[in-house]
Amino acid sequence: MEKAISVEHLAYAYPGVEDTPDIVVFEDLSLQIEQGSFVAVLGGNGCGKSTLAKHFNSILLPCGGKVYVYGMDTSDEEKLMQVRRCTGMVFQNPDNQIVANVVEEDVAFGPENLGIASPEIRNRVDRALKQVGMYEYREHAPHLLSGGQKQRVAIAGVIAMEPKCIVLDEPTAMLDPRGRKEVMQTVTKLNAEKGITVVLITHHMEEAAQAQRVVVLHQGKIEADGTPQEVFSQVELLHKIGLAAPDTVELCWELNKHGFNLPLSALDPDDCAQILLRFLEGLTRREEENWHLF
Amino acid sequence: MLKDVTLGQFFPGKSLIHRLDPRTKLLILIGYIVALFLAVSWLSYGVVFVFLVSCIAISRIPVKSFFRGMKPLIFILVFTGILNIFFTQGETVLVQFWKITVTLEGLIRAFFMVFRIMLLITGTFLLTYTTSPIALTDGLESLLSPLKKIKLPVHELSMMMCIALRFIPTLIEETDKIMSAQKARGADFESGKLMQRVKALVPILVPLFISAFRRADELATAMECRCYHGGDGRTKMKLLRMRSFDYYSFLVSAAMIAGVCVLRHFGL
């Protein structure tokens, strides 16, 4: 399969101010992201996840090692525009990434920079706004929208550039539950229907659980990498690095300490209910069998 | 509340005036202002007035909003009026007491001056009410583009204006929030002498500036991510295009200005 992003032995340090030492973020980090996948990068505050995201479209350049985006070296200055065209970025604060004071003008900003012909921009803007469900708001002023709506406009602004990959850096951190749901639905839909690669950077377990693959980052190193089930069943590891598993997994883990024997794979209440029910029924059946023996 | 402040408010609509090319509107506004200053008589003022009133009627913008917009400028209007009433020399003395004389000429002159300013403001309002800020900056950029030849950063200026317009409401909201937060910590902005009041602003201004810089920084990154690289090779979604009714509007406006000129020539 084609690699969307390929990080090879990345080293990066923020240069220190005056006489303070450089702040080392990564020493040797390698990571491959497949085209069309939905990957969540999970980590606590200050684990380097945002720094990593900024490497994906040449906002930051590696101090050592290489980052390739669809085979293009991000430090190659000639490829800069192409790299940024391939991977769109959505940031945490929706207010600070909306440029224009009309929704559709903002969505048009990216394609305009690419020098696309006017009628085609119009098409792309309309299509992008429909995809995120904000078409009715195309003539609104962004500052009157809710957080979730603003973030969807920001996503539309990125997909109007028709990227192959979208990197979202904590897109829901400043939103309420309703806004969070809106953004997650939009992102999941784009991945499923358009085959756009999604890299979601987050510290919300419930959101990471919706991805196909979860990469846990701690102090610049990958601590776990796998399907959500695989990653979230490592409850002790998550606790050690200041994270938590989804509530339902935490519950099963706690119950196992009390002599239950539950798999740690239930990421949502429905699954968990099934698992608990099966376990309790199993107990009852065994009791009955035991009873019949006598 | 700071939120109630409206700056260059835009009333979306579909009227003929709304649909005019912003460049047309800008040029006509300039012509209109010239005509206003050329007008000297009741008759010529009448012509300009009728022109403005018909434009407002076509735009379907409620007349009330023009008066509301003029509220902050009442002081200037009254001041101009009083100045002209008292300081115009004339022969027909109406009232005289102490050192002050009010003449008929003074009254007429004051009326004209105030009326002129009101027409000027209303005309400008009509432009901002019917043109979105983006269209306006686009129009300005296009009209000023010949100046690029003398290395004037026209695109950058219009981009800056556009971003400023976008962030004014955000910053106003932020100021409100910071002010409430400091008030909650017992800051007092309403009492004290001038120096104390100025000092009391520090807890608002420092966080506001820091946040503005942070926003600017993040916005710059976000713009770079969306491939912004200055005005070269940039296209526009909405192309400015002059249509037939733009030309008709020019004709009508030109006729109005010519009318005023002719009237002036005959001293009317």
Add this chain to the structure above:
Amino acid sequence: MAPFLEVKNLTHKYSAGTPFEHTALCDVSFTLERGEFIGVIGHTGSGKSTLMQHLNGLLKPTSGSIALDGTDIWQDKKTTRQTRFRVGLVFQYPEYQLFEETVYKDIAFGPKNMGLDAAEIDRRVKESAAAVGLSQELLTVSPFDLSGGQKRRVAIAGVLAMEPELLILDEPTAGLDPAGREEILSYIDSYRKAKQATIMMVSHSMGDVARMADRLIVMNKGRIALMGAPGEVFCHARELVDMGLDIPALTRLFLQLKELGLDVEPVYTQEQAVKALLALRGGNANA
């Protein structure tokens, strides 16, 4: 005796009398007892922020009244100003309000405005810094050199230093990771215990609120939609979902179990869930 805080028929309209009039709060009434921990839930625009700002006199009610220990907070200017100090307000993302050169000075801003003497200010700054886990060395540092989590704690200490009897916090854990969230919540809880303070916490995170609060207020469209102990409120799961709110995952799990025919009552903390399930297993084991 009059309750500690009494809100009666509180209504607030923004831009009253203009075409932009907008009712943010409508006929809100409730009381708070001293030492209570109350959680306020509601999505953006439900009126919870407006409500908060009324309780310490930042906003004036359009109609209705707010009384602290039986005295109307708008009775006279002095009472209103005093209310600001008795009711501490921590806004959302409070770290954006820091402005002084050092952490010490920033925390001292509130106490200074109260007109306290230097020794008392010093005591309060040191005490409240310690209460949020900031070490003494950090007091001389510029707040702008701190990490995001530390800044948040400085800002909270700035309000704690005023030693409010009622502490109101708007989303104090927004944007923090699970470890950071736990830390902030534990500081709030210890402040409550140390000062016998009343706490009102606004949050989107149902789990956190439910675990800590004695009582919940659910706001919707400017009105109180539900009020009561967490257990009672979460019985109305369907209504909460209709209001666009999340119910805790564990509560959802138990509702599901109940639907599947198990004999359980809704829970909202892990502790309760474990207890209920252990009881259930015990029941089965004895069957």
